[in-house]
Amino acid sequence: MARDQIDMTPLETRDELVAWLEAGCKPPSQFRVGTEHEKFVFTLKDHQPVPYAGHQSIRALLDGMHGLLGWEPIMEGDNIIGMFDVTGGGAISLEPGGQFELSGAPFDNVHQTAAELFAHLAQVREVAKPLGIGFIGLGMTPTWSRADMPVMPKGRYKIMTNYMPKVGTRGLDMMYRTCTVQSNLDFSSEADMVKKLRVSLALQPVATALFANSPFTEGCPNGYLSARSEIWRDTDNNRAGMLPFAFEDGMGFERYVDYALDVPMYFVKRGDSYIDVSGKSFRDFFAGKLDALPGERPTISDWANHLSTIFPEVRLKRYLEMRGADGGPWRRLPALSAYWVGIFYDDDALDACWQMVKDWTAEERQKLRDDVPKLGFKAEIRNRNVLTLAQETLRVSARGLARRKRLDRNGRDETRYLRPLEESIARGITPAEELLEKYHGEWGGSVDHIYDEYMY
Template structure:
C-alpha cells in the first residue's frame, strides 16, 4: 500500500476532487512506469514468518536497508515503518503481515524497471541473509495460519483489521497473507484515461490467469489457482470489483469521484494520529460536518489517502493501477509491467486490446472475473478460452513493445520480458498449475521446498 500523503491544503467541493484527479493528465512523452511488488519474508531455518521486533526482525531489516541505501526512514511516531528514496521517488513499505513492498520509482522503460528490481533484491539479500531471512514471491503465503502471521505496527492497519471482518469473509487473509505485483501507468486526457481503464478492467482477469500463483494455504492445495484473486471476491465489495459503471456512457473523472465518495472511509489522519472512522462518509468530511473532526473540512491528504483505501481491479488516482496479478518470481516482476505497458502505451495496441474486449457484456466480464481464480486458462468468455484470449493479449503487448523500440545496452528491446508469459502459454499451464505438479510430484506433498526453490 502506498505511503500516506501529507498535504493539508483544504478541499471544499466535489469539483476540487475532480480537479485533483484531472491533474494526472500528462503529455505522452512524460508517461512513466511505476512497478510495485510485495514479497513474504521467512526464516531460512524453519520457514517461519518474521516478526517486527527482535535482532533478526523486520525492524532490523529496515534499519539495515537504511544504512545500506541511505534512504529516508518513514516513521510512525518512534517506529520505522518504511524507507523513501527522496531523490528517485521509490519507497519501501510494510504490508500488514510483514510483506515487504518495493514501490518503484516512475521510470521510462521496462529495462530500467528490471534493473531497479534487481538492485533492490540484491540489497535485500545483502541485509537479510546475515539475519537468517529469505524472501518468497507467491500470491498467498503457502504455509502459515492467520494466527501465526505477525502484525506490523501501523495505525491504519489496526483500523482496517477491526473493520474487515464486518464487511467480508476474507479481509484479514487479504491483509496478512497475500502478495501482488502491480504497475502504475499514466494517461494523457480524460478520454485516454477512460479507454485505458476499460481495457484494464476487461483484461484484468486475463492477467490474473497469466500470473496465477497462489494454490496453497496452510500447507495444502486450496482448490484455486489464484486464491489471492478469490479472496478479493469477498473482502469488501463496497470498495472492490470490476467497476461496471466505467463502461457506461458519461464515464470520466466525475463519475469516479462520485463512486469514491460513496465508498466508506477507514480513517482520518491528523499528524501521526489515525482516527478510526471506519464506515463513515467522505461526503460528511467534505461538507465540514464529520463528527470525528467537527468543523474541519477535508484536505488533499484526506482525499489521496481515501483513494488509496479503494481496491477495484483497476484503481484510478493520478495514474491507473493494474491490480489483478499474484506476486511471483523475478521474471514475473518484470513481465507484469511489460504486459500492461505494451497494451496501454502504444496507440495501435490500445486500439487492438479494446477491439478484443469491447463486445463483452458486464455479465460476461463479471463471470470471467469469478471463474478465473479457479479455472485459470480454462475459463471462457465470448465463446473462447482464456488461454486463447491470453495468447492474443500477449501478442498485442509484444507488438506494442516492439513499436516502442526501447533498447538496452545489448540492443535488446522490451519484448524479451514477455518470454516467461509466452512459455506458460505454450505449455498451456498457469504458474499455479506448475507449482501443483511439483507439490504432487517431486515435493512429495510438502510446500516447504517452495521456500528453497522459489525464493528470491
C-alpha cells in the same frame, strides 16, 4: 500500499477532487511505468514468518536497508515502518503481516523498472542473509495460518483490522496473507484514461490467470490457482471489484469522484495519529459531518489517502494501477509491466484490445473475473477461453513493445520481458499449475520445498 500524502490544503468543492485526478494527465512523451511488488519474509532455518521486533526481525531488516541505502526513514512513533528515496525514486513499505514492499519509481521503460527490481532484490538479500532471513514471491502464504502472522505497528492497519470482519469474510486474509505485483501507468487525457481503464478492467482476469500463483493454503492445495484473487471476491465489496459504471456513457474523472465519495472511509490522519472514521463516507466528511471531526473539512491529503484505500481490480489515482496479479518469482515481476506497457503505450495495441473487449457485457466481465481464480486459462467468455485471450493480448503487447523501440545497452527491446508469460502459454498452464505439478510429483506432497526452490 502508498505512503500517506501530506498536503493540508482544505477542499471547498467537488471540482477540486476532479481537478486533482485530472492533474495526472501527461503528454505521451512523459508516460512512465512503475512496478510495485510485495514479498513474504521468512526465517531460513524453519520457514516461519518474521516478527516486527527483535534480533531476527522486520525492524532489523529495515534498519539494515536504511544503513545500506541511506534513504529517509518513515517513522510512526518510535517505529521505522518504511523509507523513501528523497531524490524521487522508490519507497519501501510494510504491508500488515510484514510483507516487504518496493514501490518502484516511475521510469521511462521496462528495462529501467527491471533494473530497479533486481537491484532491490540484491540489496535486501545482502541485508537479510546475515539475519537468517529469506524472501519469496507468491500470491498467498503457502503454509502459514492467519494466527501465525505477525502484526506491523501501523495505525492504519489497526483500524482496517477492526473494520474488515464487518464487511466481508476474507479481509484479514487479504491484509495478512497475500502478496501482489502491480504496474502503474499513465494517461494523456480523460478520454485516454477511460479507454485504458475499460481495457484493463476487462482484461484484468487475463492478467490474473497469467500470474496465478497461490494454489496452497496452510500446506495443502486450496482448490484455486489464484487464492489471492478469490480472497478479493469477499474482502469488502463496497471498495473492490470490476467497476461496471466505468463502461457506462458519461464515464470520466467526475464519475470516478462520485464513486469514491461514497466508498466508506477507514481513517483520517492528523499529525502522527490515525482517527478511526471507518464506515463513514468521504461525502459525509465533505459536508463536515464526521462525528470524530465535527465541522472539519477534508484536505487534499485526506482525499489522496482515501483514494489509496479503494481496491478495485484497476485503481484510478493520478495514474492507473493494475491490481490483478499474484506476487511471483523475479523473472515474472517485470513481465507484468511489460505486458501492460505494450498494450497501453501504443495506440494500435490499445485499440486492438479495445476491439476485443468492447462488446462484453458487465455480467460477462464479472463472470470471467469470478471464474478465473479457480479455472485460470480454462475460464471462458463468449466461447473463448482465457488461454486464447492471453495468447492474443500477448501478441498485441509484443508488437506494441517492438514499435516503441526502447532498447537496452545490448540493443534489445522490451519484448524480452514477456518471455516468462510466453513460456506459460506455450505449456498451456498457469504458474500455479506448475507448482501443483511439483507438489504432486517431486515434492512428494510437501509444500515446504517451495521456500528453497522459489526464494528470491
